[in-house]
Amino acid sequence: MFFCTGAYSTAYSINNCLQNLYLHMRLIIILLLLSCSELMAQQYSTQSVSRRMDDLSSLNPQAATPNVGFDTRTSALKGSEYLNDTWLLGGIRFKGEKDYLENLTIRYNNLKHVLEIQREDLIKVASTDNIDGFYIVGPSKKKEYKSAVNYKDENGEKLKGFLEVIEDGKYQYIRHNTAYVKNPDYKEEFHMGSMDYEITHTSTDYIADNNVLFPVKDFIKAKKKSNPELKKFIRINSLIIKEKDHVAKMIEFLNQNES
Numbered sequence: 001m002f003f004c005t006g007a008y009s010t011a012y013s014i015n016n017c018l019q020n021l022y023l024h025m026r027l028i029i030i031l032l033l034l035s036c037s038e039l040m041a042q043q044y045s046t047q048s049v050s051r052r053m054d055d056l057s058s059l060n061p062q063a064a065t066p067n068v069g070f071d072t073r074t075s076a077l078k079g080s081e082y083l084n085d086t087w088l089l090g091g092i093r094f095k096g097e098k099d100y101l102e103n104l105t106i107r108y109n110n111l112k113h114v115l116e117i118q119r120e121d122l123i124k125v126a127s128t129d130n131i132d133g134f135y136i137v138g139p140s141k142k143k144e145y146k147s148a149v150n151y152k153d154e155n156g157e158k159l160k161g162f163l164e165v166i167e168d169g170k171y172q173y174i175r176h177n178t179a180y181v182k183n184p185d186y187k188e189e190f191h192m193g194s195m196d197y198e199i200t201h202t203s204t205d206y207i208a209d210n211n212v213l214f215p216v217k218d219f220i221k222a223k224k225k226s227n228p229e230l231k232k233f234i235r236i237n238s239l240i241i242k243e244k245d246h247v248a249k250m251i252e253f254l255n256q257n258e259s
Contacts, residue, residue: 023118026114075184076123079199081111083177087118090128090136090173103130106136108145110201111179113161128161144168148176153213163206167248169255174209205244217241229257 087107091100092115105118117124120221126134128147135144145162151174152158159176167173179201186193206213207220220241224231233239233253239246 050238054118070183075195075197077197077199079182079201081109081199083110083201084109084136087139089134092117092131092134095132096131097132100135105136108136108162110161110177111181111199113178115162121124131170133162146174151208151211151213166205166244167251167255170209170258171251171253171254173248174206174208174213175203176206177203205247216247220247223254227254229259230254238255 010136031085058220084107086107089105090106091102092106093100094102106113107118109116113127115126115131117126128149131147132150133144133146135142144165146164148159148161151163161176161178164175164177165172166175179199182198182200184193184195184197186195203222205216208214209219224234230250230253237246237249239250241247
């Protein structure tokens with residue numbers, strides 16, 4: 001009886017040890033599998049990040065978030081302030097005077113609406129405060145400019161700077177040249193675009209009647225209704241408002257045929 005009991009106890013202990021060993025083996029295998037899975041995930045993640053960085057570099061080698069420090073570019077102001085970059089021969093007419101002070105070397109700052117006059121080693125600046133107009137002799141022809149303060153648009157607003165006179169007379173074909181600084185179009189979230197500011201030049205054409213400025217299209221349309229001869233002249237000569245030299249011919253016709 002005692003022998004049987006002892007044998008049973010020994011068999012039970014062996015069985016219990018085997019079960020514990022089995023559980024420990026399973027635990028070790030699970031831990032090994034988890035470690036391998038984590039290692040593979042890290043390797044995939046590293047490859048994925050590397051691939052994305054390569055793609056980013058191929059799209060824009062200099063692009064990166066400025067706050068991180070990849071992009072070392074700085075903003076700059078591009079373009080010219082001047083209507084003509086080179087100094088040209090011309091003349092100015094002071095306020096209240098009829099004659100021009102001639103043989104001057106000048107250039108017009110289209111951004112600041114001032115005229116620069118080169119005198120030996122000095123540069124003088126004139127504006128609508130002290131001159132009524134000026135002219136420049138360009139590569140093609142002489143161009144005349146009048147102070148914009150003597151004119152106003154149909155809403156009573158005055159323009160800045162000077163107006164280029166394309167066709168003079170009772171009706172004046174006039175161009176207002178101006179410039180502005182265009183802001184950068186850089187998009188930080190996409191790391192795309194330019195960080196530079198750019199000086200952009202624009203021009204708007206008007207017809208002046210008694211020093212009131214009207215949009216070209218509106219003026220010609222109204223004149224065609226009230227002046228059949230102008231309408232006939234436009235049709236015979238196949239003139240269109242979109243062509244600036246055609247508009248000059250229309251205004252020249254009006255000045256020659258209207259008293």
